[in-house]
Amino acid sequence: MAKIQSVRGTHDIVGAAAAGHRNVVEVARNCAHRYAFGDIDTPIFEFTPVFARTMGEGSDVVRKEMYTFTDRGGEDITLRPEFTAGICRAFISGGMQQDLPLKFFAHGPAFRYERPQKGRLRQFHQIDAEILGVKEPGADIEIIALGAEILHDLGVLDRCVLDLNTLGDHDSRQAYREALVTYFSDHRDRLSEDSVDRLDRNPLRILDSKDEGDRAIINDAPLMADYLNPASQDFFATVCEGLNVLGIACNLNQRLVRGLDYYTHTAFEFVTDALGAQGAVIAGGRYDGLIEMLGGPATPGIGWAGGIERLAMLALHMPQPDRPIALVPLGITAEPMALRLCHALRRDGFMVDMGFRGDISRRLKRANKLNARAALILGDDEIAKGMITLRDLDDGSQQDVALDAVAAHLRKLVT
């Protein structure tokens, strides 16, 4: 370990990975803006209770999976493990109640102290969308539609399936939970060790157990649909109808659950089988109880988060990066002239790279490596003529161009 290395579960995002990353963010943001979502950027750390209160102080997640530390002032701080809680805190502390409804788009890093595996890092990156203050199912429809549209724009929608479920309102959910506990308690002796554990801690999670033996028991478990009160049924029906109107295919998955009490009604995940065990690329749901739990005015909310790394892995095809122009000065007379021209072209909007050293051969090699569209060569010969050599690096043709006509010529090459 003599060599210095990055912290476990962190990655440097460079080159093609950086381009893929940025592509996901830009596509998502463009899309969100078309849906009239505004940008929000909250701090990447918050007072620990912002996250801990909503999760339950004693939960595994809070105790073992957050980056929590005491800062120099003695404050209990946590790096954000997700976006929703911070955005809700911003909503509360910014006094935005009077601006409801609000639609937010955010992106950036998040942190979880977990064992890294494919599609799961300790510092990872998310895109995030939230709608606050809308109790109607229209918000559910819009937030899901936005997710689907982003996947479409990234060219990955056809490799994803939308899993959809409802947890019903608070009462429905409670009734179902009790029914599940009763049912699974009767089969306690046949459940896997993990699921026996879940029975006390988080019974809904038994439903997505991967254990073979559990599966058989789960097949005969009570279904959420049978415990929905009429209002919850209507709500969900409206959501499904809206998706149908928009032509968004979905798979009703009664095993799709959320563990925490503030979740109500719609839960959804866009999943893929192309990424191994971490298959959810965009996941979210309605959290009507969350803001109140954080000490704010009772305000409904719904949102989702999407993993940028996972989306970038899926979105293999990327828009071709812009190609630069290489400026090649030869000799000390040319240097200051080239410097001036370089500046002028850049101000004019061209992407220009001028090497810092080397002869013409070396500089053209670099131009080639940068995938430059053309090279501008300025040496004594050109200076004597009052021209500059414009070399097309795709076909190798060259022509002399007057200095004041360079921009016009380049514009034809770089569309």
Next chain:
RNA sequence: GCGGGUGUAGCUCAGUCGGUUAGAGCGCUAGAUUGUGGAUCUAGAGGUCGGGGGUUCAAUUCCCCUCACUCGCCCCA
């Protein structure tokens, strides 16, 4: 937190049933081409064989520990 796999050049990987100077391809540098990139040819640089400890006359190779990556479980806000 639990289990499997893997760590050898900048990258992708061979290899050593323990034995002098550890290999390839790609990449890099230089030259063929002193004002012309890509292709080709030639030469060169680049490795404490992830780190620490143990066994041994001798360890990159065997053993233990550790770190990291990777696949799955757990968890999933």
